Amino acid sequence: MEAAMKWDKQAISKLISLIEDGEELDYEPVRRSRVVGITGPPGAGKSTLIYAMMKMLPGNLKLAALTIDPTSPFSGGSFMGNRIRMQDLSDHPNIFIRSLATHGSRGGLSYEAISTVNLLEHVGADYIFLETVGAGQVDTDVRKIVDTVVVLLPPLAGDEIQALKMGLMEIGDIYVASKGDSPESDKVLLDIEAMLRMVAPRAWGPKSLKVSPLYGQGVPELIKAIEDHHNYLESNGLLTNILSNRLELMMRLHAQALLDELIEKSAELREARKGSLRPREAAARVMGLRGPRLDHVAVAARDAESLIGKLAALGIRKIGEEVVEEQGVKVVMLGLSNSRVEVLIPLSGDSTVARFLERREGIHHVAILVDNLDEFKKAASSVGLEFLPASSKGAEGSRVAFINPRGLGGVLLEVVEKKYEHKI
Template structure:
């Protein structure tokens, strides 16, 4: 049985293998996704973002277990910083989700960012498609937690969950990071600590000032470590899902995400093509030296690179 048939049959090893192939830019894996793309679009994608140390992995673990109790098949993509030595994921969230990793109805994958900005791995979008084909009902994408550049999650997720904690320096950590606007639901984790009520109030006040969004995000206090109010948090996520389905925003969001993905893929191939042309005959080094010696400006150098491709 080939890898695509095994994937459709729910083989975890085939699923893991295909994601690895995609991370390594394997053309065979890309062809498999082309062939099976019509089977995607069924899973609901939940992005889990927030500051490092906010408890995103533990909270994802608890939500996944609640959904498993309801008989749902779960995929979890945990995006971690990349080891400079191996190129692999440093943190290894599967270690923190031991119970789930043994569950046949859950697939967990740690993926290194491999230097990709935006808090996500380059192959995240492709991995989401693999898990969708694999038959997952819900896919959690937990970002690395890098602050301002983490807004890329909104390009992939149907609902973005922002995880905050009390007493982490700034009263509302996400405001200065520029990510407040992307959240569809807020979770104040470790809510048993002092300051949780104050943080909730400040987020609510900030939402009052920003009334441009038609859907007002819910702010839920939870404690992942104590498994407290996880049901309430999931209800808030489902409320956002139902709102999107009811208003047609779900389709609009996915159309916008598809547009962005096409442009990103085209941009990547164009850059690779330009670089391939530029290194031929040492053209790139030549114009770099000319810019360095002030014989050529960067804007004209850029035009010469583009002309090289067009010609």
């Protein structure tokens, strides 16, 4: 990392490979670069435009280009040709270019790509150009993670109806008609301007212009527009928010990857494919949102404070507490992944928990969540289980019932139906 901070390209390159290998680098992400996303349909001229901008920017600035190419869903391989348009600059000491493959990520951006942007920013790039895969209308994630989105539209790519479609035409801060040496590009610029007049005015009115990167025309104006947009973001304090967006998107992308893995391995997937479980139900079950599942384990201890302290030292920390007057008990909740421990502390000597503690310490009851309490009760009665005449209203509209431990191996089982927990 030390060498990378001095813009040692070999070191930066190795760090990006570590990111691609799934390693987390140890540093605090910062904001110091102008991060520009270049998007538009394939063949719009994105790589060539990045080349033209990098060539025109002052040579003492550190410039990075990150170009993303699609991965084959069949072979898993990628043919990456974006560099071709920039190769002229590949041996410039201040310029770093890296090709990344999408590797199956949705929306065209991968966890690794965002992580690489953070790294390039950390090692001191003045500008980072992120060239997206050019998937067009779905390629909108880029908007959240870069400072300025440049949408590039080539001539003869469709009539003005294309410009009216949602998605790509909403994400741009700057709209650029590319291949400006073609007479058709004037028509593209007119379509863009007509479209921009139709949308509701925003704090930053999207700019539009025409470029011809091969002849250098329009490129200084584009760089100026990017500068202006960056100053607008900076003076409105919007730059740090973009870092938060990146971290959020990384979390979401990784969660999606984990979920895909979970689905792949699940029995629910096979059931859904057979048709024996409705797809909606199967999806909720795979995520642990449906079917009987552990809600919490309640324990009672004579020295509750000491128990809570020791569990906290083990990573099971307090997440809340609640006084339940009618039970004469204070409940301290400790978080487990997907569940919790509840420590019951009696408020008076005649509460049920106090009487429990006179006999012994330990697990007081186990609580499970069910989808439908009435159905559960019917099923429980049919196998001869009895319910205790305890109060049946829980927090936030949830309903609870207790099963008599005598019929259940001595375990006091609380059954909870939560309303509005998750919509499925």
